[in-house]
Amino acid sequence: MSFTQLSAFVSVVLAATQLSNAVAVNKRVTCADGNVTANAVCCQLFPAVANLQQNLFDGAQCGEEAHSALRLSFHDAIGFSINGGKGGGADGSILAFNSTELQFHANSGIDDIVAGQFPVFQTTNLTAGDFVHLAAAVGTANCPGAPQLDFFFGRAPPVAPAPDLTVPEPTDSVDAIIARFADAGFAPDEIVALLSSHTVAAADVVDVTIPGTPFDSTPFTFDTQFFVETQLKGTLFPGNGSQSGEVLSPIPGEMRLQSDFELSRDSRTACLWQAMVNDQTRMTTQFKAAMHKLELLGQPDTLVDCSDVVPVPPALNAMSAALPAGFSAADVQGACQATPFPTLPTIPGPETSVPPVPGS
Numbered sequence: 001m002s003f004t005q006l007s008a009f010v011s012v013v014l015a016a017t018q019l020s021n022a023v024a025v026n027k028r029v030t031c032a033d034g035n036v037t038a039n040a041v042c043c044q045l046f047p048a049v050a051n052l053q054q055n056l057f058d059g060a061q062c063g064e065e066a067h068s069a070l071r072l073s074f075h076d077a078i079g080f081s082i083n084g085g086k087g088g089g090a091d092g093s094i095l096a097f098n099s100t101e102l103q104f105h106a107n108s109g110i111d112d113i114v115a116g117q118f119p120v121f122q123t124t125n126l127t128a129g130d131f132v133h134l135a136a137a138v139g140t141a142n143c144p145g146a147p148q149l150d151f152f153f154g155r156a157p158p159v160a161p162a163p164d165l166t167v168p169e170p171t172d173s174v175d176a177i178i179a180r181f182a183d184a185g186f187a188p189d190e191i192v193a194l195l196s197s198h199t200v201a202a203a204d205v206v207d208v209t210i211p212g213t214p215f216d217s218t219p220f221t222f223d224t225q226f227f228v229e230t231q232l233k234g235t236l237f238p239g240n241g242s243q244s245g246e247v248l249s250p251i252p253g254e255m256r257l258q259s260d261f262e263l264s265r266d267s268r269t270a271c272l273w274q275a276m277v278n279d280q281t282r283m284t285t286q287f288k289a290a291m292h293k294l295e296l297l298g299q300p301d302t303l304v305d306c307s308d309v310v311p312v313p314p315a316l317n318a319m320s321a322a323l324p325a326g327f328s329a330a331d332v333q334g335a336c337q338a339t340p341f342p343t344l345p346t347i348p349g350p351e352t353s354v355p356p357v358p359g360s
């Protein structure tokens with residue numbers, strides 16, 4: 001066969017392959033309940049999604065349970081190392097072996113969502129890993145502005161608890177955080193992307209005297225305010241007892257984690273952090289990609305793409321980031337040497353306090 005004949009043959013084969021891939025992607029199955037999905041095996045997930053929305057997320061709310069389900073998926077999956085020996089990754093071990101993993105200091109506060117999820121988990125036929133990571137995708141979808149996260153289906157039951165010391169703590173140095181994530185296969189830009197999650201977050205146990213204290217002024221919307229407000233000037237909390245790991249926020253009622261504060265100012269992550277400000281598309285695209293990687297940690301490539309069972313999140317009403325009322329550009333502690341902090345409008349009116357997240 002001449003080179004010309006060979007390349008023509010290769011082109012025909014490639015075209016045929018692309019066509020069959022396109023057919024596979026576009027395939028649609030109508031389930032017995034009328035739902036439509038790409039793969040028949042995903043049909044069994046629609047009742048589980050409805051069950052989660054009704055019995056865990058108070059009818060599709062972006063509240064405490066949705067926030068905590070997202071956090072739980074991280075604490076489960078990060079029990080993994082690309083070098084081996086640190087757990088089964090996104091296997092649901094945190095739910096199935098909760099009596100072991102809830103003893104770990106970094107899992108403080110996780111007990112509430114495990115207690116909330118366990119009875120719902122038992123009413124499904126899902127493995128613990130599928131349940132934990134489906135719950136995270138569905139809970140996140142309740143938050144306006146969030147991306148529709150992927151969900152891959154078919155994890156085996158977990159075989160053992162993850163070992164201790166895989167989950168980063170807010171008191172960890174940036175060096176330690178970057179090293180732990182690298183050990184699990186994540187680069188610094190992916191750490192920043194994953195921390196977009198703290199836009200729908202509050203702390204119960206960092207400071208037990210103020211449960212439900214949010215990390216930004218809009219804990220029920222997946223917007224970029226978290227990246228704005230962590231960049232406001234602040235000082236380290238004295239760091240004793242339950243308050244260690246906290247940085248004072250100039251916004252009344254809000255908390256900054258020491259780790260978020262330092263990552264927002266470290267030369268390895270500051271520009272990535274700042275780039276998220278007012279760039280909803282960048283934040284949601286990078287968060288979705290990093291979450292996709294997270295939910296597959298330690299899992300075989302035989303899982304089935306059932307992402308189309310995840311609800312489409314509501315859109316954001318206000319697309320523009322802003323400085324909170326009473327703040328100006330002078331209150332921003334920009335830390336990216338290459339680019340100035342973007343100019344943002346200030347929300348009109350007097351300075352206000354951020355209320356706690358109910359149910360915490």
Ligand code: HEM
Pocket residue numbers: 064067068070071074108109168169170171177194195197198200201202203204205206207257259
């Ligand atoms: C450097 C890495 C991280 C550290 C040190 C960290 C630390 C924390 C801490 C201390 C809390 C508050 C716990 C409490 O007092 O109740 C928290 C909450 C939360 N974290 Fe992280 N986190 C990290 C990364 C992540 C990642 C990668 C995700 C998800 C992809 C995540 C999702 C959340 C969510 C959604 C909450 C709020 C939970 C709720 O409101 O119930 N975190 N995190």
